Amino acid sequence: xxxxxxxxxxxxxxxxxxxxxxxxxxxxxxxxxxxxxxxxxxxxxxxxxxxxxxxxxxxxxxxxxxxxxxxxxxxxxxxxxxxxxxxxxxxxxxxxxxxxxxxxxxxxxxxxxxxxxxxxxxxxxxxxxxxxxxxxxxxxxxxxxxxxxxxxxxxxxxxxxxxxxxxxxxxxxxxxxxxxxxxxxxxxxxxxxxxxxxxxxxxxxxxxxxxxxxxxxxxxxxxxxxxxxxxxxxxxxxxxxxxxxxxxxxxxxxxxxxxxxxxxxxxxxxxxxxxxxxxxxxxxxxxxxxxxxxxxxxxxxxxxxxxxxxxxxxxxxxxxxxxxxxxxxxxxxxxxxxxxxxxxxxxxxxxxxxxxxxxxxxxxxxxxxxxxxxxxxxxxxxxxxxxxxxxxxxxxxxxxxxxxxxxxxxxxxxxxxxxxxxxxxxxxxxxxxxxxxxxxxxxxxxxxxxxxxxxxxxxxxxxxxxxxxxxxxxxxxxxxxxxxxxxxxxxxxxxxxxxxxxxxxxxxxxxxxxxxxxxxxxxxxxxxxxxxxxxxxxxxxxxxxxxxxxxxxxxxxxxxxxxxxxxxxxxxxxxxxxxxxxxxxxxxxxxxxxxxxxxxxxxxxxxx
Numbered sequence: 102x103x104x105x106x107x108x109x110x111x112x113x114x115x116x117x118x119x120x121x122x123x124x125x126x127x128x129x130x131x132x133x134x135x136x137x138x139x140x141x142x143x144x145x146x147x148x149x150x151x152x153x154x155x156x157x158x159x160x161x162x163x164x165x166x167x168x169x170x171x172x173x174x175x176x177x178x179x180x181x182x183x184x185x186x187x188x189x190x191x192x193x194x195x196x197x198x199x200x201x202x203x204x205x206x207x208x209x210x211x212x213x214x215x216x217x218x219x220x221x222x223x224x225x226x227x228x229x230x231x232x233x234x235x236x237x238x239x240x241x242x243x244x245x246x247x248x249x250x251x252x253x254x255x256x257x258x259x260x261x262x263x264x265x266x267x268x269x270x271x272x273x274x275x276x277x278x279x280x281x282x283x284x285x286x287x288x289x290x291x292x293x294x295x296x297x298x299x300x301x302x303x304x305x306x307x308x309x310x311x312x313x314x315x316x317x318x319x320x321x322x323x324x325x326x327x328x329x330x331x332x333x334x335x336x337x338x339x340x341x342x343x344x345x346x347x348x349x350x351x352x353x354x355x356x357x358x359x360x361x362x363x364x365x366x367x368x369x370x371x372x373x374x375x376x377x378x379x380x381x382x383x384x385x386x387x388x389x390x391x392x393x394x395x396x397x398x399x400x401x402x403x404x405x406x407x408x409x410x411x412x413x414x415x416x417x418x419x420x421x422x423x424x425x426x427x428x429x430x431x432x433x434x435x436x437x438x439x440x441x442x443x444x445x446x447x448x449x450x451x452x453x454x455x456x457x458x459x460x461x462x463x464x465x466x467x468x469x470x471x472x473x474x475x476x477x478x479x480x481x482x483x484x485x486x487x488x489x490x491x492x493x494x495x496x497x498x499x500x501x502x503x504x505x506x507x508x509x510x511x512x513x514x515x516x517x518x519x520x521x522x523x524x525x526x527x528x529x530x531x532x533x534x535x536x537x538x539x540x541x542x543x544x545x546x547x548x549x550x551x552x553x554x555x556x557x558x559x560x561x562x563x564x565x566x567x568x569x570x571x572x573x574x575x576x577x578x579x580x581x582x583x584x585x586x587x588x589x590x591x592x593x594x595x596x597x598x599x600x601x602x603x604x605x606x607x608x609x610x611x612x613x614x615x616x617x618x619x620x621x622x623x624x625x626x627x628x629x630x631x632x633x634x635x636x637x638x639x640x641x642x643x644x645x646x647x648x649x650x651x652x653x654x655x656x657x658x659x660x661x662x663x664x665x666x667x668x669x670x671x672x673x674x675x676x677x678x679x680x681x682x683x684x685x686x687x688x689x690x691x692x693x694x695x696x697x698x699x700x701x702x703x704x705x706x707x708x709x
Contacts, residue, residue: 154179295330
């Protein structure tokens with residue numbers, strides 16, 4: 102019995118044979134044949150007895166009480182044996198179903214995306230990967246986490262929506278365990294995403310241990326893994342790089358959100374541009390080789406794509422965003438473009454930009470800025486460090502929170518703290534919010550309940566909107582949200598930008614998991630070093646009121662050492678307008694008119 106289902110079935114088969122053989126011998130010894138039969142073949146009696154064990158109705162035509170009684174013994178024994186067999190098979194089936202339900206069976210997929218760990222970002226990651234997989238015939242996402250398999254599947258099905266051709270397979274186990282890792286076939290995966298587990302006291306340590314289990318697994322493949330993982334503390338980055346080496350790419354969540362928050366608070370609409378580039382809906386970043394452009398300049402490449410926007414080059418394996426306009430394209434060089442789909446990356450007749458409407462206006466000199474931060478979380482220090490690299494000397498930051506954060510000194514920013522609850526109207530009224538250039542509302546990431554944390558943020562935003570409406574002045578507000586489903590509710594507050602931190606990190610993880618070359622591109626765009634995205638006044642490029650095509654905007658940006666990738670219409674920068682007025686990668690030949698309040702979206706060197 103301890104040997105399992107097959108052994109039990111063999112035991113029952115043996116018992117059946119013994120029973121039939123014994124009864125057949127009794128029939129033969131006592132000559133208990135049916136009435137009218139003086140003799141019978143031993144094999145015939147044996148075969149008849151065997152049939153009676155499986156079908157009790159077989160004895161319905163028997164005659165002779167001796168023969169009937171012996172056949173009745175076989176029939177009753179057969180009923181017991183068949184009933185036991187059914188019970189064993191049913192129990193084995195139930196046991197197997199329970200094993201599958203627990204998610205402990207091996208995954209036989211290959212070329213799948215493997216997600217190790219579970220947190221609130223997984224829904225956005227699965228949703229984005231499903232969109233990215235639409236061009237594939239069949240795609241699979243495998244999830245391994247210390248969570249019930251059925252719960253994971255139900256939660257993904259409810260939160261991620263329609264996944265199209267993508268199948269999601271969940272397994273329960275510890276991503277740090279070599280035995281559990283073997284269940285999900287990491288060596289057959291095309292990419293692996295590492296997520297920090299929810300509720301962990303040291304999430305970075307968990308992620309790094311998982312990376313160690315992957316890279317130092319004795320049974321791993323010889324080829325390099327493609328791993329992308331998230332970290333919370335920059336101090337752990339060096340250790341993570343030692344573990345992951347060239348196989349892993351790391352995303353510093355708080356640093357990323359800090360950069361985007363700072364950049365967005367100083368340039369309304371920037372978060373919409375980032376989301377457009379990070380998600381798989383609409384325009385994305387692609388790499389393409391165009392032999393026809395070999396020997397031509399980077400600016401020639403910009404003019405040659407009618408439906409795509411060139412933003413950089415890959416030369417000798419190195420990524421250059423917004424290179425000099427006269428940079429020559431060599432054999433084997435790749436052009437980095439923004440396009441709606443890779444099928445739309447086609448060359449056309451180079452456009453001829455008109456210089457008639459190009460403006461000669463210059464940027465205003467940088468002046469000290471006043472920033473109000475409402476709330477405190479783990480990303481505050483990274484955010485202020487990023488802000489210090491952008492603003493002019495003499496800028497100030499006022500932080501309002503119940504507890505004072507510990508902050509280092511900065512070069513250009515002086516940070517002060519005011520004790521208070523930013524959700525209270527009396528506190529906000531006493532701040533003189535109309536005297537600040539930027540207001541940043543941070544989410545409470547220490548609050549276990551995301552909905553409660555976002556509710557506090559909504560209360561603060563509603564209070565600020567009422568103060569703005571009552572005072573008859575505009576406020577430049579950027580707010581951090583934790584749950585993307587609360588964004589629609591928050592839009593009634595008419596804040597300039599909403600940074601949904603978990604979603605943006607999830608989008609970046611998804612993008613890099615699909616194309617590892619994007620790591621260096623996004624590192625450049627999100628850093629204050631090198632070229633990054635700016636929304637500059639349109640009047641610095643095109644004379645207001647002039648009707649132009651985008652070729653003229655490209656020429657105006659070229660004269661400033663920049664790459665234009667779109668524009669924002671101020672009149673459409675409101676809730677309900679498509680993209681909040683942001684148009685990335687517009688058709689270059691379509692005419693449009695820019696107003697004084699409109700903005701040009703460009704890639705430019707970092708500036709103060």
